[in-house]
Amino acid sequence: MNKLDFKLLLILVILFLFGCSSSNDEITESKKPLELSQNEIKSTGNQQSNNRQPSELINFNPEDYDRKCMIDTVGPQKTFEIYQSNKIQENQISEISQCLMSDSDKKSDQSQINNSDKKSDQSETDNNDKNFNDAEKCEGKDLDEAGLPLTPKCNVIPTPLLPGIKKANLLNIKLPNPNYQTPINKCQIFKDKKCAELKWERTSDVMAGEFTTIEISRSNPNIIYAGTDSNDMTMYQSKDGGNTWKLVHVTGHNAGLAISPVDPNIVLYTNLEAAVQRTMDGGETWKGVVGAMITGTKNNQPFTAIAFSTDMPDIVYTSALRGDTRGGIWPAEPSDIFKSIDSGKTWKQVGICETCSSIQTIVVKEGDSNFIWVSADGGLQFSKDGGNSWSGNVIPYLDEKAKDPQNIREHKPPKVIGVDLQPGNPKTILAASSEYGMFRSTDGGLTWKQSNSGLTTSKLHRVKFAISNPNVAYVTTHNGVFKSDDSGKSWTEHNQGLKLKFVSSIAIHPTDENIVYVGTLNEIYTIHPEHKNRGLLSDGGLYKTINGGKNWTRSDKGVYEAKIAQIGTHPLIPFNIWVGGESGRGNFFSPDGGSSWLFSASITAHYPMVYAFNYDFPSVLYTTGWLRTGELTASTDGGASFYTLTHKLDEGLSTETRKLGLRLDGPTDFHIHGVAVAPSDSNIIYVGSVHDTVYPNLTFNLDGAHIWKSSDGGKTFPEMSNGFPIETKTSINAIFVHPKDPNIAYVMTSLHETETAIGIYKTTDGAQTWFPVNNGLDVFTNDLQMDPLNPEILYAATESGIYKSTDGGNNWKKSSSGIPKGPVIDMAIDPLNPLVLYSITADNIYRTQDGADHWYATSFGIPLLESSSKPLSAQERLLGRLRLDRTKTGHSEYGGTFAQDRTLEIDATGRVIVVAVKTKRNDRNRNAERVLYHAVLTPLISTTYQYKINNSNIDITSQSNIYDMVFDTNNNELKFIAAGPTSTKSKTTLIIPSNLMTGEYQVFINGAKIPSFSENNQVTFEHIHAGNNQVVIKTN
Incomplete structure (x- = not known):
C-alpha cells in the first residue's frame, strides 16, 4: 500500500468513527453489569440474557387482559414492559391465559372508567397513541417546544448485559402488614438530659457534580475557585490546592469565572440570574458590579463568559445574552460585550456581537488587549477593536454543517465551546466544537483544519494550553480527558481513575503542566442544552491529576449540595429516598437511606415540589416542579429518564376554567404542586396546581387552583374540580388517596407560594365532586397524613398546631400536647406502626408514639439554631403583623432550624427518618444552607x-x-x-x-x-x- 492509499484509508476510518459518535446526542456512561446505577425495580434494557433465541414478538391488546392478574402472574416489571410496548413474546401468551377477560368483564371495567370521568368537560384522546420505549433517536414530535421529552420513547438506553448474564425480574415485594404497637406517651432514652431515641447524623454528601468553571490563581496556585450550575451553590474556594473546599458565595447559576492574574484576592464570576459578582478580599465579601441589579432594569441579562487580559490585568471582558435565553439559540441572537478597565469595578458596554448568541469562552490575546477571541453558539469569532466589531464565524466547515437540513430543522448552531491560544505563539489556536471535534489554526485564524487524531468523540467541551509547557494541551469531552504533547496536532486519552467521564471545566497549574483539575457536568444546560449525560449516575465531582492525566483522584472535600428543598420516599422499597434542590439540575436518589447518592440530570427538577410513586409498577414515579413545560413529569425507568406530562394538563382544562378566563394566553406555564397515585389502582393519578402570587414577574398562565384526575395511567388528565373554588388564590399542596378506595381522596391547600389557604377538600366519588372538611380545623394547613390501618384517621399540620380527625375529616380536634404553640410545618407517619408520627416546627422536631396524644422533642444530634422568642406563623405574617418573608424560591421562611413542607420524610419500613436542616435563620442569607440529616432505628425490618x-x-x-x-x-x-x-x-x-x-x-x-x-x-x-x-x- 502506498502512502496515498494509506492516508485515504486513515481518513475513511476517522470519518466513519466520527460519523458513528455523532449519531446520537444522548450520552450514557458505561457501567459494569453489577454497578448499574439505576433504581432496582426498573428494566435494564432489551438485552438478551440467555443463549436462546426469543420467540417472535406479537401485538398485545391491554384491554383484553386483567392488569392485576398480569402483575400477579409475571410480575410488575414484565407487565409494565408489555403494557408500554403493546408487544409480547408469543410463548408468553399461554402463561397469562388466565388473565384474559371476558366481554362482560371488559364492559364492567370500561363502565367504571366512564362513570368516574363522566362529568369531565374534555373527551379522552385516542387510546391508540401508544408510548413505545424504543431505542430510537429522540427528536421532532417526541419533544415539546422547550425540548423536553414527551414520551418514554426518549428514555436513556440501558447498558446491555454481557453474554451469559441473565437479568432477574422482580415479581413481588412485600413489607410486613402495619399494626398498632403498644402506645408510649413519653421519651424512653435520654443522653445529656436530651431525648436520644433518635440519633441524628448527617447523611453522606449529596452532590450533582455540575461544575461549570474552575480557575487557578496565577499568582498563588494554591488558591482555586470552582463554580457550579446546580442548586444555587454557585462558588466554592480552595486555599490548599484543591484538598479542601468551602462555599464562599451563593447567588444562582454560574457560567464564567476569572481571577486577576496579579492579585488572587480579586475574583469575578458571571451569573445567569443576577449581576456579575466581584470580590476584592479573597471571597469574604461579594458585590454585584454589572447587570440588572446594578442598572435597575426589570429583567436581568444572563451573563456568560468573562476573562482578564493576562498582560494588562486591569482589563476584563464579559458577555451577556438578551432577555432570559440560556444558549442553544439558533438562528443567532445578539450578545452584548462589556469591558472594564479597573479590574472589574466599573463596566461599559463596548459592542454587540450580532451573530454570537451565547458566548462560552473569552480569550484576550497576549500583547494586544483589544484583540479578543470568543467561542459561541455562533461559532468562533474575534474582535480586533476591543469588542466593538466582530468577524463572524471564522470556521467555514461549521457554517456548512449548520446549513444541513436536519440541523436547520433542529435549530442546531455551529457551536464552539472552548478556545485557547498557545502561550508565546498566539497564531496557534485550538477551537473545541460541540459536534465536530477539534479545529486547529497555525496562522492566527486565517485557515483551519480538523485535528482529531486520537480523539474517540467529536463532542468536545473546554480546551486549555499549559502555561508552563505551551506544547501541552488538554481537552474535556463527553468521553473524558484527552492530552496533546504537540500543541494539538494529536491527542491521547488520559482517563485512569476518572470514574465519570462526562467532564467540562478544566484548569491547569500555571507552573506544572502535569497538575490538572477537571469538573464533571452531567447536564451542560447553560452552554450545551442539547447534550445530557443521562441516567442515574454516581461519582460526579472535581478530579485532580498530578502526573499529566495518568491517574485521577477525587479532590472535592467540602463540596456538597447546600440547598436541599424537597424530599420523597418510596412507599414500597426500603431505604429509597429522593431529594431535590432549589434551582437544581436533577434529582438525587439514595437506595440505602442516605449512605450513598446517585444523580439523574434533568431540568425537570428545577425547584422540585412533590415525588409520587406507582404502587403496581415501582419503577414508575411522578414529580412536580417549577420549570416551563416541565411542571409535571414522569419516569418509567426508576428515575433514570423523565418526560413531561404538563401539556396533558393543558389539554384537560375544563370549559369552566377557560370560560372564567383563568387560562391566560401563552405557552403552557403552570405552577403544579400536589400529585398522588392511588395505592389500589395505579391508573388513577390526582394532580393539583398553585395560584402563584409570590413572583409577579413570572409568566404563569393558569390562575386559580385546579384539580386534575387521570384514570388511564397518565394518558389523559381531565380537570375535575367541581365543588372546589378554582378562582381562589391558593396552593393545592398535598393530595392523599384512600389506600383501598381510589374514589376517596383529599386535597390540602396551604400558603405555599400563594396568598391564602382554605383547608382540606374531600371527594368520595372519584373527583366528580369536592366538598370542604374543615369543621374544627385551622384552615391554614401545611401537611396532611393518613393512617394506613384506619384511613378514617387523619392528621393535619397547621399554622396553629396539629389536628386529628377520626371520622374521615368531618370533625377535627387539636392534638398538639407537648408541642409549643405555633405553626407545625411538616409531618411524617410510620407506615408500619401508624401510632408513631414525626413533626417539625420552626425550632425543633417532635415524635409521638400514641397517635398524637403526646408529643416530645427528639432532636439529639441536630445543630438546632437558637430558638426564636416568639415564632410567628406564616398566617400572622400574611395578616400584616409582620412582613411575610420568603426565600428567593418562594418557600415560607419561619426563621428557625426547619423551613417548609416536604422536608421531613420516613422510608417504607419506618426505620429511616430524613429531614432537611437549615444553618441560618434567614434563607436569603447568602451563606444559608439546607443539609440532610437522617436517623436510623434498629433493628431493621x-x-x-x-x-x-x-x-x-x-x-x-x-x-x-x-x-x-x-x-x-x-x-x-x-x-x-x-x-x-x-x-x-x-x-x-x-x-x-x-x-x-x-x-x-x-x-x-x-x-x-x-x-x-x-x-x-x-x-x-x-x-x-x-x-x-x-x-x-x-x-x-
Missing part, C-alpha cells in the same frame, strides 16, 4: 422479595434493599446488591431453586467470603451494611 429468572423463582427475606439481581451462567453465580444504612446489621435468607444452582452455597460480600448457613436449597447470611454491598452467591 425484613422485607420479602420474589425474583424470577426464566422459569425459576427466587424467594428472599432480607433486612436489606435487594436489587440489580442477575445470574451469571458463565460462572454459575447469583449476584445482586444488598443496600442499607451504613453500619446497620442485615440478615438475608434466599430460597434458590435447584434447577438454577445446587450444592453448598458460599456467600461473598464485596469480594470477601463471609460465614453463611446452607440447608437444602436455602442459604442465610448476615452482614453489616456499607451502603451498597455487592453480594455474590456461588456453590462449591
